[in-house]
Amino acid sequence: MTGEPFDVELARKETPGCASVIHLNNAGSSLMPQPVLDAVIDHLRLESRIGGYEAAAEAADDVSGVYASAARLLGCTPQELAVLDSATRAWDLAFYSIPFQQGDRILTSEAEYASNFIAYLQVAQRYGVQVEVVPNDESGQLSVARLRELMDDRVRLVSLTHVPTNGGLVNPAVEVGRVAREAGVLYLLDACQSAGQMPLDVDVLGCDLLSLTGRKYLRGPRGTGLLYVRADRLDELSPPMLDLHAATWVSRDGYEVRPGARRFESWECNYAAKIGLGAAIDYALGWGLASIRDRVYHLADGLRVRLGGIPGVEVRDVGSERCGITSFTAEGLSGEEIKAFMARRGINVSVSRVASTRWDMENRGLDEVVRASVHYYNTIEEIDLFCRTLAEALAS
Numbered sequence: 001m002t003g004e005p006f007d008v009e010l011a012r013k014e015t016p017g018c019a020s021v022i023h024l025n026n027a028g029s030s031l032m033p034q035p036v037l038d039a040v041i042d043h044l045r046l047e048s049r050i051g052g053y054e055a056a057a058e059a060a061d062d063v064s065g066v067y068a069s070a071a072r073l074l075g076c077t078p079q080e081l082a083v084l085d086s087a088t089r090a091w092d093l094a095f096y097s098i099p100f101q102q103g104d105r106i107l108t109s110e111a112e113y114a115s116n117f118i119a120y121l122q123v124a125q126r127y128g129v130q131v132e133v134v135p136n137d138e139s140g141q142l143s144v145a146r147l148r149e150l151m152d153d154r155v156r157l158v159s160l161t162h163v164p165t166n167g168g169l170v171n172p173a174v175e176v177g178r179v180a181r182e183a184g185v186l187y188l189l190d191a192c193q194s195a196g197q198m199p200l201d202v203d204v205l206g207c208d209l210l211s212l213t214g215r216k217y218l219r220g221p222r223g224t225g226l227l228y229v230r231a232d233r234l235d236e237l238s239p240p241m242l243d244l245h246a247a248t249w250v251s252r253d254g255y256e257v258r259p260g261a262r263r264f265e266s267w268e269c270n271y272a273a274k275i276g277l278g279a280a281i282d283y284a285l286g287w288g289l290a291s292i293r294d295r296v297y298h299l300a301d302g303l304r305v306r307l308g309g310i311p312g313v314e315v316r317d318v319g320s321e322r323c324g325i326t327s328f329t330a331e332g333l334s335g336e337e338i339k340a341f342m343a344r345r346g347i348n349v350s351v352s353r354v355a356s357t358r359w360d361m362e363n364r365g366l367d368e369v370v371r372a373s374v375h376y377y378n379t380i381e382e383i384d385l386f387c388r389t390l391a392e393a394l395a396s
């Protein structure tokens, strides 16, 4: 704990959406704070006034600032970062640039996100790669002991979802990094749900590749994502596509790939969104990621305790460390019914289904869970109201 009181009032004052909704869908997409909104809209206005290329030139410092800010967020250098339009694209570009060979093994987790697993299956079919899911330990997090047992010299990649899309689990990413490092094996971390919610340092995590999204806990605009590629791993990866931004056409039959991770970017991008991502990262750094984590975990713990006290409701979060994503099921009501009931009262929650985290959901015998994900701008009063509303829905 950082011990400092969190200025919730300020956080809410700077979040226009707090006036209109109780937003418990932060794992889907958070409410943007005013400075992020302003950064995006100001740039769009500038584009409309002076032209898109001219606006990009005028905002060059803000654009390069995105890399500097993200480097501070992740403890890396700006050259190790690429800005993309989603976490999935960032993750894909890293994953599909690995030169897999027949017989290679990929070790991954039960909590894996559907898009990642679909990509594993595609390369498994394409190259004869073996995909193996490391079982969880009794707490429900990836078993580091089992991972260690499964390591051998055929393992080409350890690929882990840090925080899954469907619950509060925080996988032991640092311990996994230690195992991958000892073996010298490439380690790809999907930090989509952890970024913006807790401190992340790529050297502490020991990851070689990391992907994240802008719109979730970072509170950035939609259509933004980031890829981190460790500098000394860059040359063993071959980007699946290159354009005139990722490489230079130096002779009729020659091109040179751009130095650094920006070889994974493409030339065109949404500059307003990119600048907004930078503003969101700066905003998160302003609060401090440890303070954010403490506040978010505190609220989620409170939510779980209250949910546990409602008859018929079962909290479904697993793992020894639990973050801001709270998941539950309720007897007699489907996820969609709960979501709709809440929506009528101005409360946003979402439903997570088996097809987005199939291994985990099937292993736990779950079809769906309701996901109520808190952010630091939520309050205990909102959580109380949400729980009262849920009890009401169950009684109706």
Ligand SMILES: *Cc1c(COP(=O)(O)O)cnc(C)c1O
Pocket: 085, 086, 087, 088, 089, 113, 161, 163, 164, 165, 190, 192, 193, 212, 213, 214, 224, 225
């Ligand atoms: C949301 C999510 C993604 C995908 O992020 P996008 O920005 O939508 O591409 C990937 N992994 C996990 C664990 C997620 O929750």
